[in-house]
Amino acid sequence: MNDEILALGKRFVDPRRTLNPSQAEKEEGIIPLTDSLPVIPQSYVTHSLKVEGLRGIVTAPAKLESTTHVFAYGVDLFYTRLAPSKTYDSLTDDFSYALLLITIVALVAAIYITWILSKKKELSEKWR
Structure with a gap:
């Protein structure tokens, strides 16, 4: 060879x-x-x-x-x-970590707000 x-x-x-x-x-x-x-x-x-x-x-x-x-x-x-099938399981060099962080923060905030609203709804239903 x-x-x-x-x-x-x-x-x-x-x-x-x-x-x-x-x-x-x-x-x-x-x-x-x-x-x-x-x-x-x-x-x-x-x-x-x-x-x-x-x-x-x-x-x-x-x-x-x-x-x-x-x-x-x-x-x-x-x-x-x-990587015969290309690297499908890794992030590219231009991956937007900032956008990922913003999305995670927004989801955590939405969960927290939803939790507060559900507690308020439960409390108002108990007062009826």
């Missing part, structure tokens, strides 16, 4: 692949069987780097569901985090 790591989608190694998939199989996302696997340059986990003398790859899940850790070792060491 070239001492690089290629991330290959599980659809490419699906044992149900056939030369001419039916319409139902196509709708399910099964791709046609070919004599070779596609090597897309953007799919290299190591990008343009090489892990010299690559001897092994270790993967482990992260605390985030969408992320996994990848560690490759040989003469060189390489580590990265992969």
Whole structure:
């Protein structure tokens, strides 16, 4: 090999692949069987780097569901985090924390006001 790591989608190694998939199989996302696997340059986990003398790859899940850790070792060491389905379970850099805080404060205030109004209503009903 070239001492690089290629991330290959599980659809490419699906044992149900056939030369001419039916319409139902196509709708399910099964791709046609070919004599070779596609090597897309953007799919290299190591990008343009090489892990010299690559001897092994270790993967482990992260605390985030969408992320996994990848560690490759040989003469060189390489580590990265992969998010094959994008990071759907983490906040973006431009997330509005101020708006979140304002929303929480408004909800707490609404709960408190509702609680006071319910106590007043209970008291007025008891005086009837």
